[in-house]
Amino acid sequence: MVSNHTAVAVYGASGHTGAFVIAELLRRGLPVVAVGRDVSRVPAGVPARLAAIDDAAALERAFAGCAVVINCAGPFLDTAPPVVEAALRAGCAYIDVTAEQASALSTFERYDERARAAGVAIIPAAGFYGGLADLLASALVGDQPVDDMTVAIALDHWWPTKGTRQTGERNRVPRVVVEHGRLVPMAMPAPKTAWTFDAPHGVQDMEQMPFSEIITISRHLHVRNLRAYLNAASLSEIRDAATPQPVAIDTQGRSAQKFVIEVVARDREGTRRAVAHGQDIYAVTAPLVVEAAARLLDSSFNRSGALTLGQAFDAHDFLRAFGPEHLTFALHAI
Template identity: 60%
Template sequence: MHSTAKSVAVYGASGHTGQFVVQEARRRGLSVVAIGRSATRLNAVFPLAVTRRVAALDDPVSLEQAFADCALVINCAGPFLDTAAPLARAALQAGCHYIDVTAEQASAQATFADFDAPARAASRVVIPGAGFYGGLADLLASALAPDGDIDEITVAIALDRWWPTAGTRRTGERNNVPRVVVKHGKLVPLIPPAEVPDWVFSPVLGHQPMVEMPFSEIITLAHHLKVGSIRSLLNRSALDDIRDGTTPPPTAVDDSGRSAQRFELEVRLVQGSVIKTARVRGQDIYAVTAPIVIQAGLRLLSPSYRHSGALALAEAIDPVELLGALHGQSLEVFGDVLR
């Protein structure tokens, strides 16, 4: 039986990103169930006002019980190569929609391939890669996308610093699957070119040397847009940060728990002689994931929502409308992508 409740289950709730998601869901007036693998950790992080449940990834019964009376499961627990499949399966079994925030390409690919038919059968939606990586570029490119095939999409990301969480480091150690890009309309292994163009961002980040570093946006974009070439660039200094084992984790600088990190993400789309660009900028890539997934979740929970299947974020939710909801609240959106 499908749940008709409006509660949102957040798995990995006591982790860095999970705490932001719980906080944002409560701020939006949603009933939240904080779920994790450690009762001690959950009790230490969340007040008594937050419902807390413990469930193990290798225990489908405990997962389904944890998701009881919920309508949506948001998975914030990486590595998603390990967590996405059991959580998506249990979410559908419990009658819930499922969203995760993976930056891992292989995880997003597997979710699209393995859960489209089960999600359609359950009349529910499964959305991988709906966070900063994966989701934002998909929203921008889809809002820009013209009718017909697209020649090229380039995603350029700059962070003034990348203070990685413990979860990010664990995921990096686990995620040793070769990265892919799109060439000639097909996903192919990344072969780094000899040179990658520098990119000029807004004055805060300015001129940045870049490296080709594709995340889950390659998979989300290729899932539903017909594009000849898709590549994703990251500024070299951010990559140096995350490769340096001594780089500290993020430190809160405001009451919401955000770090001082500034980011900018630009999408450039080419169709023939027409070039379109759009970009977003804001503070803290982990924190900004929360309003993205909660705004998406609010739309999935609408009684009028009718889509089903394994869908990219911009397939499941109107990208222009969602960007409009985020603009001025959680990030700044620039370019001809807002109504």
């Protein structure tokens, strides 16, 4: 349960993802406060508060009177600890959108007990990477133990933002997967495979590239072996310094990028598959975290601690909240 305040503070409000989050909060009629070291690009009429990441007192003042803080400012290895600390001091719940495994794992391990004591929820990795796969996996298997699970993602393009570039340069922590129920370093060189997606992505060459979904899924689901792959074409783009940033092509500010994410679970009962399609991985993060914030604001929500989206909420119900303009998903037995 959060405080009796109703405003949602967005840290990193002037960034690419932060702008999508503010727009979605406004669309849903939720009170929003923009926070950051630069709020010059915040939409007119949105309350804005200046706070640098290294100014603990300013962060706490900026979050005062809010119920939820959504952190959109990476690299999260650097921003998550001070923003979580300030949110806890201000009595706020916390959500972030990190794809960084080390950041998500640290948040879970460092802040679960304190969040429980404070009676608030802390939800790291609630965006496209981390959150969406966790919801799909939770809806697919529930509490049932699974022998093997694979997350496969294909992007028809990956036009990286400036923040994505900065995070990639900062995050040099070795990536992990789950083997025999334990987090272990990913094998190097990264294993490769081929994957057949539904149209329009079709057959894709894939490279093992685990993001924060490994941390979120293994946090609460009983999975013996867990791996994640990304299509090689999108990896080639993001590894190329000449690849441009995303360009808006519609009234929502989304790029033309199309994505598909599949979660496949195998056990003695057979094989099951969850699949979701959408447009623009940065844009789709906004309805995910805003839906989470709206549910945290609901007086009936009574969970606390460091949680994943699939732990905090009913995954089926959460996914059904999205219209086809944001996301389509399906669950299949194979």
